[in-house]
Each structure stands twice: as C-alpha cells, then as structure tokens.
Amino acid sequence: MRTDFTKAAIHRTILFGGGWLALTGADPAALAPGLLVSIAAVWLSLRLLPARHPLVLWQVVRHLPRFVAGSVSGGVDVARRAFSPSLPLNPGWVEVPIDLPEGARAALGGELSLMPGTLAAGSEGNRLVVHLLDIDAGPDDVILREEAAFAAIVGQTRTGGA
C-alpha cells in the first residue's frame, strides 16, 4: 500500500509540476512558487482522491496511439453521418458488465464517448450503460478492447476471459 502511495505521489507531482511548467513556459521566476503550488496540489489531490490504483505509465503511453486513431475515426464517422443527406443512424443501447474499479469505469466511459459510435451514460451497478449510434455496427468488441486497455493501465491482472 505504501508503494501505491509513493507511486501515486510521484505521478501526480509529474502531472501538476508539468502543468505548471506548461502554463508558465518554465519561467525561472515562476519555479519557486510552482514548487509550492505543486506540493500543495499533490497533497490536496491525495486527500480528495486517495491512491488506490496507481497508473502503469508505460501502458498509458502504449494506449495513446490507439486513442488518437479512435478519436480520428470517431470524429470522421460522426461527421460522415451528420453530412449525409439520408442521416444514417440506427441508435440503440447496450449494457456491458465492466470489471474495473469505480474510477477506472468512469474514465472508460469518458473515453468511449470519444471513440467511434459509443457514448457512455454512467453505470448501473457494475454495468456500463452505453448508447450506440448504430446498433448493427457491433462496437461491443470496441468496448471490450478499451476495457482491457484500461485494466492494463490501472495494473489490474485479468482472471478469466474478456
């Protein structure tokens, strides 16, 4: 548990410190206040959202190209449907059981809203409620693939299929 805490503290220091550097353009005069602000932000974030599932950073990096590709095809797909005179939509719902910690499920829901054809509307119990633009397009495997990616990111070892 101690290592989880340390890992999360390091990740969040990188996140907030990096954000400060980006905002200030790494102005040397802003470094000292940035240090204080980063420490305060990390402390506050660890209080508000205790470290439970530190991210596996290389899995985040590994997921990035697929996320960008999914964003592009999601945007192109929805633009094509919007511009098409016949408005090709066949909307419907699926509920997918998602075996992820609470926060990771919400993050997955947020990500799915940017992937082609899927839009999360929160969860019912452990099932993610997903709206599909085209129920015949079969994006179920997209959801399962993204779930597996998120499981790897939070360092969850999978038991059984999926």
Added chain:
Amino acid sequence: MVTDLATYALTGLGLVFFWAGTIGLIRFPDTFSRLHALTKADNLGLGFIALGLAFQADGWATLAMLALIWMLALLAAGTVAQLVARAALSPPEEDEE
C-alpha cells in the same frame, strides 16, 4: 511558408469538424445522438486546430500550452458527455443515487 500552408490546411480541417458537430447537433434526432456528434467531432476539430497552430509556435512552451488545452478539453468533453447522457437518461423526478 510551408508552415503557414500547414496551419491553413489543419485549422481549416478542424473547422470542418466543428461544422460537422454543429450540423449533427441540429440534425440528429435525440439528445444522445447529438452528444455523439458534439463530443467526437469537436474533439477532433480542436485537435486539428491545435495541431495547425502548433506550426506557428515559437517554442516548446507554446506547444506544451496547446497540448495542455487540448487535453483539458478532452477531459471535459468525455466527462460532461457522460454526465449529460446520464441526466437525460434519468427519469425527470429527482433521484438521488
């Protein structure tokens, strides 16, 4: 010169996606389909505009700022889309979960 052309092309492409998102918002039949259009098309539109502007950046600080803006907008889009969909799905009476 070449960088200016890249900026024109990419920001132009970005505007097309923002336009598509707006068309979808108007044409799509229900709240949920409209959310698809807004989140996905605007995410991509902003991405292309940020990428186009990156060609005008005079240093890494501007690039980092553009990347930060895009990431924060993505985070907001994914989160808000889910919350709006959730609210639209719930029955009108107040339900505390």
